Amino acid sequence: MELVQIVRSGGAARCDDVVLRETSTTRLVFRAVLVDNAKDAAQPVRGWIVSQRKRKGDEWEDHNEVALSNMRAGEWVKTELRAEEVDKLVRHVGGLYRLYRSGGLPSGKTHFLKLDLQAGESPEDLEGTVRTLLALGRRSGLDTFGKVVDLTLRDEDSAEVVRQLERLEVSTVQKLQSLAGVAALRAALDTWEANEGxxxxxxxxxxxxxxxxxxxxxxxxxxxxxxxxxxxxxxxxxxxxxxxxxxxxxxxxxxxxxxxxxxxxxxxxxxxxxxxxxxxxxxxxxxxxxxxxxxxxxxxxxxxxxxxxxxxxxxxxxxxxxxxxxxxxxxxxxxxxxxxxxxxxxxxxxxxxxxxxxxxxxxxxxxxxxxxxxxxxx
Incomplete structure (x- = not known):
């Protein structure tokens, strides 16, 4: 789970680099750009595999670009991607496709939480994921908790949501009701304080x-x-x-x-x-x-x-x-x-x-x- 920044400029939006491989002095990143593809709206992602290097204490610098059109016969460039690196690349690009399909190009500078869903997570892993999600939300100002609740209640199978709530301990349900009530009261007070006049x-x-x-x-x-x-x-x-x-x-x-x-x-x-x-x-x-x-x-x-x-x-x-x-x-x-x-x-x-x-x-x-x-x- 990480916080991803996407910055729109004109008809394209650049995303944060995704690090596929990294050592103390070199790393390999994927740089993606979301675009309104006039030729095929179903293909909104462009990207580059970029090699970077740095000296200790310096910032990362891109290697010189190799233009394939300038290469001579017999010259070639090869960059191997390990299985886990391909998996990370595919997951990232898939997320960008889903993001674009849900709302098109983001406006201005926007932050998103990228969550890698893994099968077979233990309850301890899930608890850690939720805690990290809330911590990222507090640091970034994103309403992560609200998004989770909204997605849960948006489930078309409302009966399943009720069954899940019934599994909670009585004390947990009571605490949830109390917190929801306080949140509603606080929101009402905020409305009053902002609109007294x-x-x-x-x-x-x-x-x-x-x-x-x-x-x-x-x-x-x-x-x-x-x-x-x-x-x-x-x-x-x-x-x-x-x-x-x-x-x-x-x-x-x-x-x-x-x-x-x-x-x-x-x-x-x-x-x-x-x-x-x-x-x-x-x-x-x-x-x-x-x-x-x-x-x-x-x-x-x-x-x-x-x-x-x-x-x-x-x-x-x-x-x-x-x-x-x-x-x-x-x-x-x-x-x-x-x-x-x-x-x-x-x-x-x-x-x-x-x-x-x-x-x-x-x-x-x-x-x-x-x-x-x-x-x-x-």
Missing amino acids: NTSEEFWQQTFKDNAFILSQAFSVPVLLIQDKAYVGGRELSREGATELDFLYANPITANAACVEIKTPATPLLGTPYRGKSGGRVYGASVELSGALAQVRNYRYRLTTGYSHLRIEREGEFEVAAPRCLIVAGHAGCSLGDDDAKKRSFEALRGGLADIDVITYDELFERVRSLCCLLEGT
């Missing part, structure tokens, strides 16, 4: 859709995502006026529905001061937050009044006994800062909402961070 509702809609577990942290009971951009009624005869809720969740045990409306971290939480001076100021909800409160109440009304029709389409998925409502909006750290009056006003505002929960983005992702630390034991 993102003002696109579509971006956050897609983020929460791809990571449904994030919004579940805002509820005090277990919930499952039923539908994003869920139709909850309101369509007129002209087919206009349809009402779409950002997310529809449901308790998996009681089936009670939950309506989720999302804004962005940039959504203002409070308006201008209403009364009072200095530390005694009182603030009301911002226009944007007031609108979100009215909007989610309308969604819940549409959902409950149109439930008999909706249930025909989504039988058994959810009930509307007492739908909970959640609004995700704003950034408490930015909107409230260290202003005690703003903090009191905001807490009084959302604390007085008996039927709607309001949580800010930084509060939501702080819950994700806490869960991540709990799983990591930190």
